[in-house]
Amino acid sequence: MSRYNFKLIEKKWQDYWDKNNTYKVISNPNKRKFYCLEMFPYPSGRIHMGHVRNYTIGDVLARYKSLQGFNVLHPMGWDSFGMPAENAAKQNNLNPKDWTEENINAMKNQLKKLGLSIDWEREISTCSPNYYKHQQKLFLELYDKGLIYRKESYVNWDPIDKTVLANEQVINGKGWRSGAVVERKKLNQWFFRISNFAEELLSDLDNLDQWPEKVKIMQKNWIGKSFGCEIDFKIDGSEKVKSIKCYTTRPDTLFGFSFLALSVDHPLSKLYEKDKNFLSFRDECSKTGTTEESIAQAEKIGFKTELLAINPLNENEKVPVYFANFVLMDYGFGAVFGCPAHDQRDFDFAKKYNLEIKTVVKPFDETDSFTVNDEAYTGSGTIINSDFLNGLKVPDESIAKTIQILEEKKIGNKKTNYRLKDWGVSRQRYWGCPIPIAYDEKNQIHKIPEKDLPVLLPDQINLNTKGNPLDSVDQWKKININGKNCIRETDTLDTFVDSSWYFLRFCSSKDNDNSFNKNEIDYWMPVDQYIGGVEHAILHLLYSRFFTRAINLNNKEFELKEPFKGLFTQGMVCHQTYKDQNDNWLSPDDVFSNNGNDYFIKTKPSEKVMVGPSESMSKSKKNTIDPEKMIEAYGADAVRLFILSDSPPEKDIQWSETGMTSAYKFIQKFWSVSQNIIEIVNTESDKSINNEIEIFTNQSIEKINTALEKFRYNVIIAVFHEIFNFFNKVSENRKNYQNLKENYNKILIVVSPVIPHLANECLNLMASKNFEWPKVKKEFLEKEEKEIVIQINGKKRGNILINKKTEENEILAKIKELDIIQKYIKDKKISKTIYVKDRLINIIIK
RNA sequence: GCCCUCGUGGUGAAAUUGGUAGACACAAAGGACUUAAAAUCCUUGCCGCUUGCGGAGUGCCAGUUCGAGUCUGGCCGAGGGCACCA
Numbered sequence: 001m002s003r004y005n006f007k008l009i010e011k012k013w014q015d016y017w018d019k020n021n022t023y024k025v026i027s028n029p030n031k032r033k034f035y036c037l038e039m040f041p042y043p044s045g046r047i048h049m050g051h052v053r054n055y056t057i058g059d060v061l062a063r064y065k066s067l068q069g070f071n072v073l074h075p076m077g078w079d080s081f082g083m084p085a086e087n088a089a090k091q092n093n094l095n096p097k098d099w100t101e102e103n104i105n106a107m108k109n110q111l112k113k114l115g116l117s118i119d120w121e122r123e124i125s126t127c128s129p130n131y132y133k134h135q136q137k138l139f140l141e142l143y144d145k146g147l148i149y150r151k152e153s154y155v156n157w158d159p160i161d162k163t164v165l166a167n168e169q170v171i172n173g174k175g176w177r178s179g180a181v182v183e184r185k186k187l188n189q190w191f192f193r194i195s196n197f198a199e200e201l202l203s204d205l206d207n208l209d210q211w212p213e214k215v216k217i218m219q220k221n222w223i224g225k226s227f228g229c230e231i232d233f234k235i236d237g238s239e240k241v242k243s244i245k246c247y248t249t250r251p252d253t254l255f256g257f258s259f260l261a262l263s264v265d266h267p268l269s270k271l272y273e274k275d276k277n278f279l280s281f282r283d284e285c286s287k288t289g290t291t292e293e294s295i296a297q298a299e300k301i302g303f304k305t306e307l308l309a310i311n312p313l314n315e316n317e318k319v320p321v322y323f324a325n326f327v328l329m330d331y332g333f334g335a336v337f338g339c340p341a342h343d344q345r346d347f348d349f350a351k352k353y354n355l356e357i358k359t360v361v362k363p364f365d366e367t368d369s370f371t372v373n374d375e376a377y378t379g380s381g382t383i384i385n386s387d388f389l390n391g392l393k394v395p396d397e398s399i400a401k402t403i404q405i406l407e408e409k410k411i412g413n414k415k416t417n418y419r420l421k422d423w424g425v426s427r428q429r430y431w432g433c434p435i436p437i438a439y440d441e442k443n444q445i446h447k448i449p450e451k452d453l454p455v456l457l458p459d460q461i462n463l464n465t466k467g468n469p470l471d472s473v474d475q476w477k478k479i480n481i482n483g484k485n486c487i488r489e490t491d492t493l494d495t496f497v498d499s500s501w502y503f504l505r506f507c508s509s510k511d512n513d514n515s516f517n518k519n520e521i522d523y524w525m526p527v528d529q530y531i532g533g534v535e536h537a538i539l540h541l542l543y544s545r546f547f548t549r550a551i552n553l554n555n556k557e558f559e560l561k562e563p564f565k566g567l568f569t570q571g572m573v574c575h576q577t578y579k580d581q582n583d584n585w586l587s588p589d590d591v592f593s594n595n596g597n598d599y600f601i602k603t604k605p606s607e608k609v610m611v612g613p614s615e616s617m618s619k620s621k622k623n624t625i626d627p628e629k630m631i632e633a634y635g636a637d638a639v640r641l642f643i644l645s646d647s648p649p650e651k652d653i654q655w656s657e658t659g660m661t662s663a664y665k666f667i668q669k670f671w672s673v674s675q676n677i678i679e680i681v682n683t684e685s686d687k688s689i690n691n692e693i694e695i696f697t698n699q700s701i702e703k704i705n706t707a708l709e710k711f712r713y714n715v716i717i718a719v720f721h722e723i724f725n726f727f728n729k730v731s732e733n734r735k736n737y738q739n740l741k742e743n744y745n746k747i748l749i750v751v752s753p754v755i756p757h758l759a760n761e762c763l764n765l766m767a768s769k770n771f772e773w774p775k776v777k778k779e780f781l782e783k784e785e786k787e788i789v790i791q792i793n794g795k796k797r798g799n800i801l802i803n804k805k806t807e808e809n810e811i812l813a814k815i816k817e818l819d820i821i822q823k824y825i826k827d828k829k830i831s832k833t834i835y836v837k838d839r840l841i842n843i844i845i846k
Numbered sequence: 847g848c849c850c851u852c853g854u855g856g857u858g859a860a861a862u863u864g865g866u867a868g869a870c871a872c873a874a875a876g877g878a879c880u881u882a883a884a885a886u887c888c889u890u891g892c893c894g895c896u897u898g899c900g901g902a903g904u905g906c907c908a909g910u911u912c913g914a915g916u917c918u919g920g921c922c923g924a925g926g927g928c929a930c931c932a
Contacts, residue, residue, distance in 0.1 A: 042932050082932065155930075166930040214851055218927070221849050292928050296847040344847080420929095427930065495932070534926065537850085572926090616925090645871075646858050652925075654858070658872060666871095706862085715860070718870035725870095789866045794913040796866050834912055840865055844912055 224419025432492030
């Protein structure tokens with residue numbers, strides 16, 4: 001028998017699917033739909049193993065649903081705007097468009113070699129004017145709805161390159177190219193009012209029952225709803241400032257108040273703009289960076305003002321007012337009251353400036369003389385040292401009660417707050433969707449008229465100018481709107497905008513006039529299963545949820561709110577890392593090993609390689625494996641099989657060469673047993689019925705069904721091995737049982753989502769007519785006899801085979817006679833027995 | 847720093863969701879077949895004494911329960927996110 005020639009057979013089926021447009025779908029109201037979507041890739045040039053994993057998981061689901069009779073929409077596109085194109089273009093003196101389009105072509109070819117069941121006719125690319133003109137229309141629609149506005153906000157500014165840097169381009173506070181210390185700079189930028197939807201985005205999470213719990217928790221914390229109180233602190237004897245408003249979630253610690261801290265962007269900072277010391281303090285703060293992490297990690301520093309704030313619950317207590325680097329203007333009122341004993345940031349600050357640390361909460365198991373020493377106490381307990389608040393239980397009782405008192409005294413008001421900030425969408429870059437706005441000579445905002453859309457990116461661009469590239473294209477910038485000379489907005493949109501509605505566009509990607517077609521949206525949306533990396537758990541998914549709501553607002557034509565009914569987040573693909581003696585990363589292609597433990601450099605076999613931990617594959621660590629090479633060496637089916645086999649899809653998977661080769665061997669073995677069976681079925685003539693085959697097949701399908709529904713794809717591969725082991729035995733005696741063909745046909749169907757090329761070839765050779773997902777015959781799942789575990793005091797001591805109808809007391813009587821049990825119970829008294837039907841019996845003895 | 851998730855044999859893992867821990871594989875060792883090798887097949891999680899038997903065992907420490915990998919609390923370790931990477 002010939003070996004399985006995957007090169008020939010995979011090519012044959014891929015060409016067949018292409019030619020016959022097998023995976024093209026059109027909406028059909030009479031057919032149940034299933035929208036299966038994987039997060040679309042950034043066209044970096046070559047697919048990586050993460051893509052292989054993502055798209056294989058999705059493809060298995062799409063093929064499964066299709067065999068079940070669903071009308072499956074399974075599209076693919078390109079998230080093709082973004083910084084890498086701009087960087088590559090700068091480096092190699094190319095055009096970002098050409099670079100991107102070449103990459104798309106290359107990656108499309110690679111994806112096709114994986115044998116994915118994709119409707120390529122719906123392909124979209126976000127950098128194509130066909131896509132972004134609709135995005136510009138959507139932008140203007142949302143603008144008209146009042147969901148988009150302009151305000152000043154900070155960016156990372158590289159003072160040498162005179163350019164805005166992304167967070168990833170800031171390394172240890174310095175610009176990645178220039179090495180200059182990065183500053184915070186204020187720019188006028190566009191924002192989406194996502195915070196208008198904070199409550200809805202939060203409460204609707206409860207309805208997403210097919211989302212991973214952890215993603216919902218992450219989004220919940222991100223939105224950060226908190227219940228607290230706004231408090232007006234009176235300022236002592238100042239002409240200029242009467243009071244300062246703070247937001248707090250811990251009003252119950254008000255007696256521990258020892259300073260009041262303001263953001264450097266607080267309106268009161270205007271009063272200090274002539275103070276040199278304040279200005280140098282503000283400069284110092286601007287070096288902290290713009291990320292929350294850098295602010296949280298930075299040393300707490302402050303600038304002391306002459307102002308004194310009065311404790312509203314104790315008018316004799318007056319504490320200093322500072323500007324401090326850890327207070328954010330975006331949250332609350334940009335002002336916080338400091339209680340060092342019960343907040344770690346306040347504690348660090350108080351230690352630095354020798355402020356009082358007054359303990360007002362004690363843990364339940366401490367006495368009233370408890371004091372905070374080395375770190376803030378933020379746990380539960382009882383209020384102490386707080387006059388009329390003493391004795392209240394923290395947090396449940398104390399916070400509510402204090403708010404009530406503050407409201408009665410007209411000092412503060414109960415307030416709900418959200419951490420979620422509005423979404424800044426302006427990017428000072430070339431390779432993005434132009435914002436369809438212009439400004440007249442008085443700096444008034446004008447929308448670009450619809451007839452002038454799309455605002456196309458200029459083709460000719462010099463990316464090596466300093467600052468925002470579009471800003472230097474004078475002829476492009478100028479536009480006349482209703483007779484007024486205007487200058488275009490030169491910022492482009494955040495690429496997260498592109499990916500916030502692409503799933504809508506897939507439903508009618510060919511429609512030139514409309515962003516999306518109502519009938520198509522009504523039929524296909526929501527996405528039934530969305531699959532992608534957990535790194536998108538917050539931003540991309542939240543922005544998409546916002547976008548559908550923003551479109552939905554005041555729009556009777558569009559009923560959708562939640563875009564993704566089901567969500568699955570897959571783990572990363574990892575590989576060992578290698579370094580040479582000089583600490584340079586080495587690729588797996590550069591090293592070899594004879595025993596699997598010690599590695600050496602191929603070109604210098606005497607030099608030992610340092611083997612590092614397995615980490616997610618990345619170019620910078622050189623620990624990548626090229627999927628195309630693997631497909632060429634082992635075939636798409638083997639690669640698909642391996643990428644699913646070793647770990648559950650939501651967990652990280654370790655790439656291993658031995659795992660890959662064993663998947664390849666399995667493909668060969670499975671082919672060979674299939675050929676045996678096809679031969680038997682077509683030539684041998686024994687016609688007896690084999691009940692074992694019936695039982696095994698039905699049990700296997702049942703296992704596969706359960707595992708498929710729960711994304712336990714690695715378990716499915718284990719069942720495939722069981723299938724091989726079983727049918728390998730069955731085929732040994734070369735009997736053509738009457739039920740062999742029917743059952744093996746079913747087996748080929750249920751393996752086909754994972755290894756579609758091999759399965760289709762075998763089904764073809766068997767001349768199968770049936771391409772439906774098999775129904776499980778329940779009567780073959782249950783056996784008459786059942787093995788029951790015998791436990792003595794919860795420990796397993798043996799088991800017994802009984803008929804399922806046997807009553808509990810009968811079972812117990814039988815067990816008592818068993819020798820293995822006798823020795824445990826003969827001198828003891830049975831005080832209790834616990835019987836779990838069909839599973840175990842636990843005998844408690846004394 | 848803050849938030850989230852995950853820790854099961856030498857390795858990847860499975861476990862009907864509180865009921866036989868280690869299915870299915872990978873690796874290694876031993877054995878069978880062979881002139882030899884390859885391939886194939888069989889055995890092996892750990893500790894103890896004799897095939898049998900007994901004991902411990904799911905990161906660590908407590909707890910709930912007849913019974914805990916699974917539930918609760920604390921600790922340790924690894925990974926992800928932190929708003930301009932996508």
